[in-house]
Amino acid sequence: MMRFSTLIKNPADWMTGGQGEHGAVLTSRIRLARNLRGHPFPGWAKRDQRAAALELIQPAVEALPPMKDAFSQQLGSLNPVQKQVLVERHLISREHAARGDGSAAVIERRQTFSLMINEEDHLRMQAIRPGLQLTAAFNALSALDSELEKSLEFAFDPSLGYLTTCPTNLGTGLRASAMLHLPALVLSDQIGQILQAVSKIGLAVRGLYGEGTESLGNLYQISNQSTLGESEETIIRRLERVIAEVAVHESNAREKLLEDDPAMVADKIGRAYGTLRHAHLIESKEALNHLSILRLGGCVGVFPPETVMLCDSLLMDIQPAHLQLHSGRKLSPEERDSIRAEIVRSRLLSLHSPDNRSTSHEPKPVPDPHNHPGDA
DSSP: OOOHHHHHHSOOGGGGOOOSGGGOEEEEEEEEEEOBTTSOOTTTOOHHHHHHHHHHHHHHHHTSGGGTTOEEEEGGGSOHHHHHHHHHTTSSOHHHHTOOTTOEEEEOTTSSEEEEESSSSSEEEEEEEESSOHHHHHHHHHHHHHHHTTTOOBOEETTTEEOOSSGGGTBTOEEEEEEEEOHHHHHTTOHHHHHHHHHHTTEEEEBTTBTTOOOOTTEEEEEEOOOSSSOHHHHHHHHHHHHHHHHHHHHHHHHHHHHHOHHHHHHHHHHHHHHHHHOSSOOHHHHHHHHHHHHHHHHTTSSOTHHHHHHHHHHHHTSHHHHHHHHTSOOOHHHHHHHHHHHHHHHTTTOOOOOGGGGSSSOOOOOOTTOOGGGO
16 A cells, blocks of 8 residues: 555656646546445544444445555544644545544556545545546546445435435535636626636536635636536536536636736736745635736746746645655744745746746847947
8 A cells, every 4th residue: 555655755646637728627526425325424423433434434435446556544544633634635534534433545657546434424535636537536536336236235225326424415415516717807897707607507616625615826616516416417417518608708808918907917926926036925715816817927938937846746746745745743833934935935946937928918128238328
């Protein structure tokens, strides 16, 4: 089995994604909730009942072919920083991190699959892919689910579908979501009406870490709310269509901003670049917001395209628990702000000043080496 240090040494495959049109869709995630037949739900179960469920599920999950050399650990054996790192990587939930004995996480070595044992349900399985790949993520997770059903008997009712702790997951047990980067919709004050329209058709909009969290760095999570009475394919198709439409709105908003107010765009990107390249103390929220604008610069050609990937990995690496893991000790908020700024400065060392030709319709003037300001 893989050690924790090995698991987090390399960025996940999906972390450096942001594929597709202008990289507006960072990741696609599918989660399935399942419970064992004849076992009380984790929230009602006594300690020995939770342990019995864990003893059944963990070996079955570890035996799955994709889980060869996976990270598999009971949460009670992880320290608070390690658990928080897994939360920051979206590999376990905040609720799961709060649990200890009787709960476990099994994570595939490339972090594309993550299975939580004894969270709210006996088993929460998730697949994450870069860009807009909900169908691919669902197909991969569905195959894993089918394989597990050969060795585990899940609680299933012919009329209600899969039985879950929370009624909102009843039926398919499916939660499909995508993480979107929408800076242009925010800058052009269109984000409110877009998110309102998304909510009106029954989809949920959340912040960076899901339910009850705020949007940081212009990042929004859009997911399905209903799980009952529709097939998984229908739910995913609708969600994919809406997310693709939101991505098009973001793309159009970027073009319109560059056309209508190139100076404002250049100013925002320049200020973000200047702060990140030279700050010696920077809080998490400020860093995320500046990295968001830097990422926009990479998407619209102000910086090289690889800047997008650089920002995606930095978005993760500057989170509080990642910083503490990097330092090998508990840090005060001031120390975190200092180390965060240092990491950002070092990673952006080779990133040259913004080339604002792409935010302007005029070619950038080439300076004449023979012409000095005093010659005129």
